Amino acid sequence: xxxxxxxxxxxxxxxxxxxxxxxxxxxxxxxxxxxxxxxxxxxxxxxxxxxxxxxxxxxxxxxxxxxxxxxxxxxxxxxxxxxxxxxxxxxxxxxxxxxxxxxxxxxxxxxxxxxxxxxxxxxxxxxxxxxxxxxxxxxxxxxxxxxxxxxxxxxxxxxxxxxxxxxxxxxxxxxxxxxxxxxxxxxxxxxxxxxxxxxxxxxxxxxxxxxxxxxxxxxxxxxxxxxxxxxxxxxxxxxxxxxxxxxxxxxxxxxxxxxxxxxxxxxxxxxxxxxxxxxxxxxxxxxxxxxxxxxxxxxxxxxxxxxxxxxxxxxxxxxxxxxxxxxxxxxxxxxxxxxxxxxxxxxxx
Amino acid sequence: xxxxxxxxxxxxxxxxxxxxxxxxxxxxxxxxxxxxxxxxxxxxxxxxxxxxxxxxxxxxxxxxxxxxxxxxxxxxxxxxxxxxxxxxxxxxxxxxxxxxxxxxxxxxxxxxxxxxxxxxxxxxxxxxxxxxxxxxxxxxxxxxxxxxxxxxxxxxxxxxxxxxxxxxxxxxxxxxxxxxxxxxxxxxxxxxxxxxxxxxxxxxxxxxxxxxxxxxxxxxxxxxxxxxxxxxxxxxxxxxxxxxxxxxxxxxxxxxxxxxxxxxxxxxxxxxxx
Numbered sequence: 001x002x003x004x005x006x007x008x009x010x011x012x013x014x015x016x017x018x019x020x021x022x023x024x025x026x027x028x029x030x031x032x033x034x035x036x037x038x039x040x041x042x043x044x045x046x047x048x049x050x051x052x053x054x055x056x057x058x059x060x061x062x063x064x065x066x067x068x069x070x071x072x073x074x075x076x077x078x079x080x081x082x083x084x085x086x087x088x089x090x091x092x093x094x095x096x097x098x099x100x101x102x103x104x105x106x107x108x109x110x111x112x113x114x115x116x117x118x119x120x121x122x123x124x125x126x127x128x129x130x131x132x133x134x135x136x137x138x139x140x141x142x143x144x145x146x147x148x149x150x151x152x153x154x155x156x157x158x159x160x161x162x163x164x165x166x167x168x169x170x171x172x173x174x175x176x177x178x179x180x181x182x183x184x185x186x187x188x189x190x191x192x193x194x195x196x197x198x199x200x201x202x203x204x205x206x207x208x209x210x211x212x213x214x215x216x217x218x219x220x221x222x223x224x225x226x227x228x229x230x231x232x233x234x235x236x237x238x239x240x241x242x243x244x245x246x247x248x249x250x251x252x253x254x255x256x257x258x259x260x261x262x263x264x265x266x267x268x269x270x271x272x273x274x275x276x277x278x279x280x281x282x283x284x285x286x287x288x289x290x291x292x293x294x295x296x297x298x299x300x301x302x303x304x305x306x307x308x309x310x311x312x313x314x315x316x317x318x319x320x321x322x323x324x325x326x327x328x329x330x331x332x333x334x335x336x337x338x339x340x341x342x343x344x345x346x347x348x349x
Numbered sequence: 350x351x352x353x354x355x356x357x358x359x360x361x362x363x364x365x366x367x368x369x370x371x372x373x374x375x376x377x378x379x380x381x382x383x384x385x386x387x388x389x390x391x392x393x394x395x396x397x398x399x400x401x402x403x404x405x406x407x408x409x410x411x412x413x414x415x416x417x418x419x420x421x422x423x424x425x426x427x428x429x430x431x432x433x434x435x436x437x438x439x440x441x442x443x444x445x446x447x448x449x450x451x452x453x454x455x456x457x458x459x460x461x462x463x464x465x466x467x468x469x470x471x472x473x474x475x476x477x478x479x480x481x482x483x484x485x486x487x488x489x490x491x492x493x494x495x496x497x498x499x500x501x502x503x504x505x506x507x508x509x510x511x512x513x514x515x516x517x518x519x520x521x522x523x524x525x526x527x528x529x530x531x532x533x534x535x536x537x538x539x540x541x542x543x544x545x546x547x548x549x550x551x552x553x554x555x556x557x558x559x560x561x562x563x564x565x566x567x568x569x570x571x572x573x574x575x576x577x578x579x580x581x582x583x584x585x586x587x588x589x590x591x592x593x594x595x596x597x598x599x600x601x602x603x604x605x606x607x608x609x610x611x612x613x614x615x616x617x618x619x620x621x622x623x
Contacts, residue, residue: 015421024507027381027423028464028517034458049526052526052527052528053527054371056443056447056527057443057447057448057449057452057530058443060439060440060442060443060447060527060531061439061440061443061455062443063436063439063440063496064436064437064439064440064496064501065440065455066497067436067471067492067495068462068476068496068497069351070477071477071493072462072470072493072498074470074473075469075470075473075474075477076462076465076469076470076473078470078473079470080471081478082472087426089479095469100610135458136364136367139360139363142360143466143543144361144364145361148609149368150364150368151609151613152414152605152606152610152613153368153371153372154367154368154370154371155605155609155612155613155616156372156375156602156605157371157374157375157585159403159552159598159601159602159605160374160375160598160601161555161558161573161576161598162482162556162558162573163556163557163573163577163580163594163597163602164378164594164597164598165374166580167378167576167580167590167591167594168374168375168377168378168591168594170580170590171377171381171587171590172374172377172589174491177389177587178420179394180376182393182394204446207359208436210368211371214618219613219616219617220616220617222617223616223617227565249366255589262526264464266462268466272467272468273467273560274468274558274559279580279581282580282581283580286581288617289368289581294425302468305468305471306559306563308473309472309475310475315472315476318472319472319473320471320474321480322468325466325467325468326465326466326468327614329466335440337451
């Protein structure tokens with residue numbers, strides 16, 4: 001597509017080879033008159049032009065790829081190499097130990113505990129979050145008063161930083177002075193020590209994640225829904241299909257690619273959760289931060305990686321954990337992808 | 350035409366309830382930040398802002414190096430934003446409109462790496478920072494974030510759609526070099542998308558917590574790191590923590606209130622193409 005202009009310039013040059021242009025270029029400035037200088041000047045220019053056309057694309061993507069290779073790709077690959085060593089920040093000698101880190105990891109109960117917590121918090125946060133987002137987008141996908149105001153309010157939690165979210169919610173979930181316990185007390189349910197239990201801490205963390213991301217996903221669904229032709233809904237309304245039925249019967253199948261996209265992105269995100277449990281634990285004590293609670297009741301895989309890598313500085317072991325985490329992400333994303341794809345049959349109208 | 354779908358009272362009721370729950374925690378942080386700690390124990394709790402906000406802010410700046418943290422965060426987020434906008438537009442232009450060998454493979458690699466969890470490489474990245482002697486400095490936070498795959502993908506998508514190839518060809522026929530084309534044709538055309546990318550990048554950089562926590566020291570933090578120090582520990586000073594939260598969130602909320610419409614437009618635009 002880009003060839004026509006380049007091609008036409010090239011034909012002006014007497015010969016596309018290097019030597020003729022090189023010979024004639026000294027005579028260019030002297031300007032001996034006639035058509036000859038014009039040809040040589042354009043020959044020189046066409047070479048420059050060709051160089052520009054050939055080299056520029058690489059020059060333009062180079063800054064990105066150089067920086068990305070150094071600080072993005074290289075660490076990814078090097079992790080595998082480090083994971084095969086007994087590598088510690090404090091020791092000068094880092095012997096190769098093969099797969100020993102992985103064997104130790106498989107026997108480490110704390111690792112499996114973290115894997116369980118990650119999946120549990122992931123399910124508790126992702127499933128209600130995406131369902132809520134879907135309903136919200138459905139409600140917003142119609143002519144409404146204060147449409148923009150609703151959208152901005154829904155996205156407000158996403159602008160708030162993770163740290164701010166956890167600080168705010170830790171106060172709300174506080175045992176003694178928390179607003180949520182105050183309400184529970186008032187309703188006669190009794191107070192909950194949210195950080196203490198496995199289930200209660202997972203719910204609290206899931207609520208924080210949901211609060212931060214439901215509105216964002218709702219906007220993404222809304223964008224997809226607005227591309228669905230309105231006539232389909234009109235026909236369905238005439239046929240007497242309820243609003244909820246239209247959501248499941250028409251909207252969902254029509255926006256399936258977006259649903260798959262959000263499921264994948266949300267899954268990847270929830271497998272990496274770290275700031276929430278880290279800071280939620282820090283509300284209890286500094287010691288409970290990296291372990292995700294005093295009994296590791298909410299330590300996620302990423303937090304386990306942090307504890308091994310940046311508290312005890314076992315780089316080799318932590319790298320092995322990183323790779324296992326990556327494998328788990330691939331497995332879970334693949335599983336979710338298959339599940340969402342299978343939903344196709346059941347949802348077709 | 351379709352009356353059933355128009356603003357039903359129940360629709361409004363649901364949306365107002367959700368909007369309330371979205372906004373309340375932020376509002377609550379302002380309430381706590383403007384009272385003293387004793388007010389938190391009251392039943393019922395205060396629901397209107399009190400008069401203690403500036404005294405609390407003073408306390409925040411006395412307790413943690415918050416002024417330095419704010420300055421650091423502005424420098425970090427600002428530098429990253431300008432760099433991501435520029436290099437993403439540059440690479441996006443090449444991917445969207447220029448033909449070169451290896452183009453598709455490179456673009457595919459960019460998209461695939463978007464899906465890889467960043468934490469996978471965090472240990473070697475930290476080792477690299479030690480080697481470069483950048484730990485504890487803002488270089489460690491800025492340099493790895495100068496480019497990202499999402500930005501390149503985002504600008505590639507936008508430019509392949511919004512930049513007419515005829516315009517570039519016309520420029521070529523007039524004898525424009527690629528650099529001149531980029532400067533005079535591509536950059537103006539890229540402005541709307543670059544602005545959205547800039548806002549998203551600034552928000553992400555400002556809110557980034559985990560990597561700065563790992564690589565910085567408590568005496569030279571970014572805002573999020575300082576905030577987490579303020580809000581953790583044995584002493585439960587919620588007022589202090591939530592005042593810090595308000596101060597750290599304020600710049601972003603300001604940007605968001607001013608440009609919220611564009612940000613939302615950008616997210617929704619990216620979603621359709623993503």
